[in-house]
Amino acid sequence: MREKILETLSFLQKELVLKRFYRPDGRAKTQRCLNLQPYDRLLIVLDGVKNEPMSLNGELRTVRLEAGDFYLIGKHIWEYASFLDRHEFFCMIPRGGYLRLVHYHIRGNQGHHPWPENDWFHTTLPDSVETAFALLKSLEDPGDPLLAPPLVRLIARLAEREVRKELPHAGKGAMTFEKIRNFVEYHFSEPIGREDIAAYFHLHPSYVSQLFHQYARRSLQDSIAACRIARAKYLLSETDAPVKQIAEECGFGCEVYFIRRFREITGSSPGRYRVANRRLPADPIPEKKREPKQ
Numbered sequence: 001m002r003e004k005i006l007e008t009l010s011f012l013q014k015e016l017v018l019k020r021f022y023r024p025d026g027r028a029k030t031q032r033c034l035n036l037q038p039y040d041r042l043l044i045v046l047d048g049v050k051n052e053p054m055s056l057n058g059e060l061r062t063v064r065l066e067a068g069d070f071y072l073i074g075k076h077i078w079e080y081a082s083f084l085d086r087h088e089f090f091c092m093i094p095r096g097g098y099l100r101l102v103h104y105h106i107r108g109n110q111g112h113h114p115w116p117e118n119d120w121f122h123t124t125l126p127d128s129v130e131t132a133f134a135l136l137k138s139l140e141d142p143g144d145p146l147l148a149p150p151l152v153r154l155i156a157r158l159a160e161r162e163v164r165k166e167l168p169h170a171g172k173g174a175m176t177f178e179k180i181r182n183f184v185e186y187h188f189s190e191p192i193g194r195e196d197i198a199a200y201f202h203l204h205p206s207y208v209s210q211l212f213h214q215y216a217r218r219s220l221q222d223s224i225a226a227c228r229i230a231r232a233k234y235l236l237s238e239t240d241a242p243v244k245q246i247a248e249e250c251g252f253g254c255e256v257y258f259i260r261r262f263r264e265i266t267g268s269s270p271g272r273y274r275v276a277n278r279r280l281p282a283d284p285i286p287e288k289k290r291e292p293k294q
Contacts, residue, residue: 002163005121008090008103009160012044018149019068023142026077028055035079038185038230040133041093042155044070048087048106053080070152072136076234083110092155094133099125099159122178123162129155176201177211181223188227189251194220228252229265236270237277243270 030053050065055078065071065087073079086108093100102120110116132155139147180197197220198205212220228250235246247258262270 001119001121004103004119005101006160006163008046008119009101009156009163011046012090012156013153013160016044016046017068018044018070018152019066020070021139021142021144021148021152022054022056022063022069022071023137023139024054024056024071024073024077024079025058026055026074027058028060030055030060030078030080032080035081035186036076036231037073037079037093038075038227039093039095040075040137041073041079041091042070042133042136042152043073044068044090044152046088046090046103049085050082050087050089050106051085052082070148072133072142074137076231076238081112083112083116084108092159094125094130097125098122099129099162101159101163121163123159124165126158126162129158129162132158173211174215176203177215180208180211181216184220184224185227188224189231189249191251191253192224224251225261225265229262232258232262232270233266233273233277236274246270 032053045065045067047067050069051062052065052071053060053062054071055061056063083106085106087106089104089106091100091102091104093102100120100122102118104116104118106116132151136148136151136155142148180201183197183200184192194205194208197203198208201208209220212218212223216223218226232246232250235241235249236243241249243259244255247253247255250258252258252261259270262268262273266273268276
């Protein structure tokens with residue numbers, strides 16, 4: 001996997017001509033089940049055509065993306081993830097403790113079950129990559145050809161440098177933990193627990209708990225709660241959705257329990273957090289199930 005990812009990073013820097021840049025805002029409504037993540041995602045089309053619905057200036061549009069086109073989806077912004085056309089694309093995701101790099105091969109007219117074929121690699125996440133992502137997100141004119149492409153090539157160059165470093169072997173346990181954490185980050189709004197995850201991955205429940213204590217330094221339940229609260233913060237600051245609806249969308253079956261857990265974790269009630277962190281008005285985001293991850 002490592003060599004394949006290095007080839008893709010080299011191709012991005014030296015051969016691929018970067019063209020149009022899009023930055024979806026997630027405000028437009030759509031009836032499809034959407035892909036939501038608590039991380040920024042930079043996606044670059046490498047080959048073929050990708051007809052991707054996205055929200056631009058609050059309006060739902062289907063954008064025809066070709067090789068060299070790229071787009072940045074911010075944290076908690078929905079992604080349609082259209083796999084109807086044959087294409088290849090590369091995804092870079094700074095995920096807090098590491099950088100996830102994935103090269104997807106879409107065969108065309110393909111669903112999400114199982115997740116599309118891909119080559120992936122995890123490496124360290126330097127501050128320089130996070131800074132470059134922040135600059136890309138802050139561009140006043142996403143279509144500026146003089147700023148966006150150089151930033152993408154810079155991110156690719158920094159990522160390549162990290163991938164080429166000699167890293168200690170992660171081991172089977174670490175790889176298993178990453179798969180489980182990935183699953184949790186896509187299914188936290190569902191009533192999942194240790195036994196459900198253990199059954200899905202054919203593991204013993206106690207081993208699942210052990211992995212989270214070893215690699216996340218906290219329990220599985222605390223990790224699920226962190227994902228739910230992060231999503232709740234976004235909805236409180238970016239939408240007018242009622243607290244009850246937010247509680248349900250984030251996986252809390254009871255509004256009272258949600259308010260109590262939110263206060264325990266953040267030190268503030270949902271209402272006070274919304275007042276202190278309210279941003280630009282946005283349409284309430286309808287309840288949507290997340291797509292399973294690769």
